Amino acid sequence: MRFLIIIPAHNEENNLPFTLNSLQQQSFKDFKIVVVNDGSTDKTAEVIKKYIDNDTRFETINLEKSAHQPGSKVVNAFKNGLNTQNMDEFEIICKFDADIILPENYLEILEKSFKSNSNYGLVGGLLYIEKNGDWVYEGNSNKHHVRGPMKAYRKESFLQMGGLRETLGWDNIDSILLENLGWKEVVLPELHVKLIKVKGADYTIRPAEYYGKYFYFLGLNRFLAYIAASKEAMKSKSVSFFFTIITSYENCRSQKLELKISKEEQEVINNQRWNMLKKKWLKM
Structure with missing residues (x-):
C-alpha cells in the first residue's frame, strides 16, 4: 500500500527537520510527501528544499499566507497539497503536522494494520509531549481517538466521508462520520509520536x-x-x-x-x- 503524506507548514524551520528526518528513516519506504509551505516568513522553504534536492519522494507547494482560523487554516493547506496529486496512485492518505517525530516503524505498522483489517478507516498512534525532560502521554483526548497531528486514512474511507472539513472540530467530525459509515478508527498504543512544539506546555487548556x-x-x-x-x-x-x-x-x-x-x-x-x-x- 502506498502512502501520500501531506504536511501543512507555517514558520516551522525549527521543527520541520525533525519531522522530515523521521520520515526519511522509516522502515517502510513506499510513500510520497508533499510539504505545503503556507506563507512562511522564516526559513521553512529552505528546509524543505534540502529534502527535495536529495529525495525524489519529497515535493512542495507554496501558498500565500492563509487567514488564521482555527481548524480551517490547516485543512485548507492540506487540501491545496492534496489537489496537486493523483489519488489513484495511493491507498493511504495522511495528514501529518510539521512538528512531530515518528518512530521508525510507524508507517510499517500502519500499513500492516490497514492490510490486515479491511474495515480500518483511520489509524494512528498516541501523542507524547516533553515535560521536565521526559516524554509523557499528552492526554488531551481518549486513547481511542486519532489526534489531528497524525491522521492516516484508508483512501476509500476518506473519499466516502467527503474528505476533511475546513472548520474548527474537523478532527472529531471525521471520526464520527467514519464510524457512521461503518469504518473503524483505531489507535495503536505501541506507536508513540512525539509532539515537539509544546515542550513543557499544557496546551490542553483552552479559552x-x-x-x-x-x-x-x-x-x-x-x-x-x-x-x-x-x-x-x-x-x-x-x-x-x-x-x-x-x-x-x-x-x-x-x-x-x-x-x-x-x-x-x-x-x-x-x-x-x-x-x-x-x-x-x-x-x-
Whole structure:
C-alpha cells in the first residue's frame, strides 16, 4: 500500500527537520510527501528544499499566507497539497503536522494494520509531549481517538466521508462520520509520536471562547452544547467558564455562522454525542 503524506507548514524551520528526518528513516519506504509551505516568513522553504534536492519522494507547494482560523487554516493547506496529486496512485492518505517525530516503524505498522483489517478507516498512534525532560502521554483526548497531528486514512474511507472539513472540530467530525459509515478508527498504543512544539506546555487548556465556537461548528444542538459546556466548566472548576462558553456558542448561533457539515451530518453527530452521553452518564 502506498502512502501520500501531506504536511501543512507555517514558520516551522525549527521543527520541520525533525519531522522530515523521521520520515526519511522509516522502515517502510513506499510513500510520497508533499510539504505545503503556507506563507512562511522564516526559513521553512529552505528546509524543505534540502529534502527535495536529495529525495525524489519529497515535493512542495507554496501558498500565500492563509487567514488564521482555527481548524480551517490547516485543512485548507492540506487540501491545496492534496489537489496537486493523483489519488489513484495511493491507498493511504495522511495528514501529518510539521512538528512531530515518528518512530521508525510507524508507517510499517500502519500499513500492516490497514492490510490486515479491511474495515480500518483511520489509524494512528498516541501523542507524547516533553515535560521536565521526559516524554509523557499528552492526554488531551481518549486513547481511542486519532489526534489531528497524525491522521492516516484508508483512501476509500476518506473519499466516502467527503474528505476533511475546513472548520474548527474537523478532527472529531471525521471520526464520527467514519464510524457512521461503518469504518473503524483505531489507535495503536505501541506507536508513540512525539509532539515537539509544546515542550513543557499544557496546551490542553483552552479559552472558554474556543469551546463555545468548537461546540457550534461541531454542529451540536443547544442541549448537547450546554451539557458539554458543563463538563468543561467542571474540569476548570469555574462557573464563569461555563457562562463564557455558552455566550460564545450563542453568539455563533445568533450570527448564523456557516457550518461545513450538512443537516444530515449534524444529525449524525448529535445522535453520536447523545448516545455517548447516555452510555457514560445515564448508564442507559
